[in-house]
Amino acid sequence: MTAEATPVTHTGALTILDPDQTDLLRELDGVFAGWGRAAGAREILPPPMYPVADLEKFDVYTNFPHLALVAAPLELDGGPDAPADGRFAPAALREARLGLPHATCFGAYLFHEGVELEHDTLITLVNRCFRNEDHYVPLRRLASFQMREIVALGSYAHTQRVLADFTERITAFGAALGLRLDRVAATDPFFENDGARALMSRLSPVKYEFQAGDLAIASVNTHRNFFGERCRIRLAGEPGHAYTSCVAFGLERWLAVLLDTHGSAPEAHAAVRDAAASVR
């Protein structure tokens, strides 16, 4: 690798991580996944694209239409159009049946669709997420980024215990890394269009973000039985649909904050190793 090879930033929206950044991101992801495994999670591996009909189950096209990106093939009748000025006009596209997810945990609910869980369940997964934003900032607001999640499914008590445990771990890890993380209640637009859930959300926050400055780098999220209902997931011996919650880590955002705090990827990498050893 030559020293001159610096990461290419494509319009700021997309970044190719260089070797030191790549090693750091993988180390971070390994730490978060390791916490999941230590808490009993097994890992599943979702695709970065789903049928539109599946994402529609989660109201994404109603609640987040501005963030949505969908995947379309090219219209080939009459010969394919070449892109003009780096763009394909809608008329050059065929209908889009596949959607790009804007969060990782959808895969966890689709994996368990129609399943009756034998007991409280914990899984972990990482995925590429996609967001159509009105502006992009390298590493901080990307059109595609990586989100590691730990997802709890089963009883309400289980989903809350997992969030409490991970809140403690995230807080301790942030402190060990010299990050000032503020835990901030946030509104979850998943419930905006749902009167009863939106009311509950105002009474008791369902989302807390961990913010470094103005950047949310992790969150803990209570979904009550929203996803359980949409994917018909049940818990053996319990009435109604399973409860779910998730813990999410925006990996490139951790990178951005750690690079700011520690100066370089190798220094940040050493700090992550040390901090991880002190937090279990």
Place this chain on the structure above:
Amino acid sequence: MTAEATPVTHTGALTILDPDQTDLLRELDGVFAGWGRAAGAREILPPPMYPVADLEKFDVYTNFPHLALVAAPLELDGGPDAPADGRFAPAALREARLGLPHATCFGAYLFHEGVELEHDTLITLVNRCFRNEDHYVPLRRLASFQMREIVALGSYAHTQRVLADFTERITAFGAALGLRLDRVAATDPFFENDGARALMSRLSPVKYEFQAGDLAIASVNTHRNFFGERCRIRLAGEPGHAYTSCVAFGLERWLAVLLDTHGSAPEAHAAVRDAAASVR
């Protein structure tokens, strides 16, 4: 994890890997990446989406228009359309400026765009790849899959040495796993529309696939200076553009073949560990 949770196959085009399959795929990827690192490669991490203008540099919309998927935001003027029957019509989309790659190695050339390499270089990267196919087969022909690559950049001799070394490793690894792998010369459509290169390709094959039955699970590819030219990559002290080659592994296809051969993911996993220990 409940025993009833089986992987969800979304129209056969997309699969969520279950925990045992996930562990197996990660082990395999670790073996291939490990070979790369042992040969001197460092890892970079590309996004699963690029500006259309970047992919256009590689003639993908001329040579592979049928495989292409592009990412479009929704047209929100007049309120977003809800998907009808799981589809968005072209008129419900905005113009597409972002493309989904159908191979991993594009990221390696874009990362080195405009760079003068100090010496022969080896890198490794894995990415999600996307292909619009006329039919899909679970694990074997997916709309999105994972491809690990080892990419050589620099002198022609370097690019050929890497392919020879990896051809040996792949053959030995296949044998150790009990796979019958046929090494088959294939045509590379990258050069189809280029008279001089197409002629060279007929005189001396530029792509060999490793086929298990009728399924290509790995390939070694000579690009001559096609990508070096398109991305203005040079090698210090050498005239003209750098040469490149790549070794590619289709991870879900390895999974499919190993599940067939060894019966279950845990058994295949043990076989991969044993085989990897015998091949360096």
